[in-house]
Amino acid sequence: MSSTLIRGGLIVTALGRYEADVLAVDGKIVQIGAGLDVAADHVFDARGQYVIPGGVDPHAHMKITFKGVPSADDFTAATIAAAHGGTTTVFDFAFQEFGQPLPDAMAEWHAALAAAPPVTDVGAHLVIRDLTDPARVDELREIPAQGVTSFKLFMAYRNQFMVGDPAMWNTMKVAAETGAIVLVHAENGDAIDALISEALAGGNTAPPFHGTTRPIETEAEAVTRAVMFAELTGAKTYIVHTTCGPAIAPIVAAKMRGLPVYGETCPQYLLHDDSLLQGGDEGLKGIFSPPPRPAPAQDELWHALAGVGLDTIGTDHCAFPYTMRLERLEEDFSKVPNGVPGIEERLELIFDRGVRAGRLTLEQWVDLCCTTPARLMGLGGRKGVIEVGADADLVIWDPERTRTLSVATQKSNCDYNLYEGWQVTGTPSAVIAGGVPLVVDGALVDQPARGFLARGPAVEAAGV
Numbered sequence: 001m002s003s004t005l006i007r008g009g010l011i012v013t014a015l016g017r018y019e020a021d022v023l024a025v026d027g028k029i030v031q032i033g034a035g036l037d038v039a040a041d042h043v044f045d046a047r048g049q050y051v052i053p054g055g056v057d058p059h060a061h062m063k064i065t066f067k068g069v070p071s072a073d074d075f076t077a078a079t080i081a082a083a084h085g086g087t088t089t090v091f092d093f094a095f096q097e098f099g100q101p102l103p104d105a106m107a108e109w110h111a112a113l114a115a116a117p118p119v120t121d122v123g124a125h126l127v128i129r130d131l132t133d134p135a136r137v138d139e140l141r142e143i144p145a146q147g148v149t150s151f152k153l154f155m156a157y158r159n160q161f162m163v164g165d166p167a168m169w170n171t172m173k174v175a176a177e178t179g180a181i182v183l184v185h186a187e188n189g190d191a192i193d194a195l196i197s198e199a200l201a202g203g204n205t206a207p208p209f210h211g212t213t214r215p216i217e218t219e220a221e222a223v224t225r226a227v228m229f230a231e232l233t234g235a236k237t238y239i240v241h242t243t244c245g246p247a248i249a250p251i252v253a254a255k256m257r258g259l260p261v262y263g264e265t266c267p268q269y270l271l272h273d274d275s276l277l278q279g280g281d282e283g284l285k286g287i288f289s290p291p292p293r294p295a296p297a298q299d300e301l302w303h304a305l306a307g308v309g310l311d312t313i314g315t316d317h318c319a320f321p322y323t324m325r326l327e328r329l330e331e332d333f334s335k336v337p338n339g340v341p342g343i344e345e346r347l348e349l350i351f352d353r354g355v356r357a358g359r360l361t362l363e364q365w366v367d368l369c370c371t372t373p374a375r376l377m378g379l380g381g382r383k384g385v386i387e388v389g390a391d392a393d394l395v396i397w398d399p400e401r402t403r404t405l406s407v408a409t410q411k412s413n414c415d416y417n418l419y420e421g422w423q424v425t426g427t428p429s430a431v432i433a434g435g436v437p438l439v440v441d442g443a444l445v446d447q448p449a450r451g452f453l454a455r456g457p458a459v460e461a462a463g464v
């Protein structure tokens with residue numbers, strides 16, 4: 001039996017804030033109240049600090065190889081990085097090969113997780129690449145009972161991950177039957193491929209052409225199509241890494257029609273613009289998809305987070321080494337594996353640039369980064385909340401401590417940091433996962449082998 005007591009902090013949840021002590025025993029929150037008179041194995045004095053639920057990152061890539069390049073982070077490295085930033089639950093993607101039976105895809109993912117044990121809980125989304133064989137459709141019906149209640153579809157990256165309409169339709173039908181949620185990478189892959197061919201034929205090989213060949217229209221069209229499929233099939237649908245107002249508009253319209261359609265964005269879209277693709281070779285840091293947009297899109301995203309349209313902030317962490325990406329750029333921008341690291345910095349960036357900048361409330365920060373991702377991924381009441389009976393994943397947040405983000409201090413194995421040299425104020429002073437201290441004052445104090453997090457179906461909030 002192990003116990004942890006956090007005294008005197010300001011508890012911040014999606015619903016409000018109040019001062020209280022929190023007691024965790026054997027991994028669960030067992031008591032919340034003022035002046036708890038109990039002994040515990042670990043006691044933290046949180047006066048002057050916030051106590052928030054552990055972060056939930058609904059979108060990260062730990063086991064991924066893209067364009068032949070493997071990620072620099074495995075489950076161990078990526079979750080250690082996540083934990084340092086206050087994230088205690090992370091979702092990865094299990095990829096089906098073309099034609100591969102789905103149980104085999106899941107078995108391979110579980111083997112990879114076991115080979116590099118994570119220090120946080122890890123949930124899985126199953127990426128569907130081919131679902132036209134009726135045998136595969138039957139297999140998909142069995143997947144939610146295995147604790148994987150979310151499927152992922154890519155509408156771009158032909159010959160890599162992209163699915164056609166029949167597979168999209170079949171996946172959404174099974175999701176509607178089983179209560180699973182469908183995550184969608186919404187970009188029109190064929191239009192983008194045509195634009196890339198035109199750019200390359202004209203000798204345009206540099207990073208800015210990654211942006212111009214993936215224009216806003218290709219994202220907005222795909223979001224619209226995904227939403228229409230969601231409406232026709234009845235599938236709960238979650239659009240990942242949304243970048244701008246025109247891509248959010250169909251989500252808002254769907255919400256107004258009462259559909260269970262949700263939107264995610266990521267720090268790289270809120271905090272960087274398309275100038276990231278400039279600067280010669282350095283511009284490859286902006287090669288992620290969809291690409292960073294012109295600066296006005298940032299305001300559109302912040303407003304949709306504070307108002308209506310966007311529900312969560314994920315990272316889309318994808319740690320492809322700069323050095324390997326640079327080699328690929330020698331050929332042209334389209335050969336560079338897309339992606340950006342960022343699993344560690346999410347809570348700090350959104351606190352500093354969102355809450356401290358007056359764009360979000362403390363409660364919205366917790367909701368977007370912890371509570372709603374948990375709820376939509378089938379972990380409502382268990383993760384992302386501070387309630388008796390919930391998992392004791394808790395972060396003591398020092399709102400005044402400042403640190404500088406850098407590749408030199410980050411925990412990811414990646415060889416660059418997208419926010420190099422940026423100062424952020426507000427950082428975790430202690431991270432407790434499963435009721436046990438995991439990171440204290442920036443040091444990993446335990447290395448538990450946590451693992452696969454099985455989930456039920458998402459519980460929808462009334463009216464969304």
Ligand code: URP
Binds near residue numbers: 289318340
């Ligand atoms: O460029 C990106 N986003 N890479 C990761 C894979 C994906 O599209 O989510």
Ligand code: ZN
Binds near residue numbers: 185240241289290
């Ligand atoms: Zn994507």
Ligand code: ZN
Binds near residue numbers: 059316
């Ligand atoms: Zn992704």
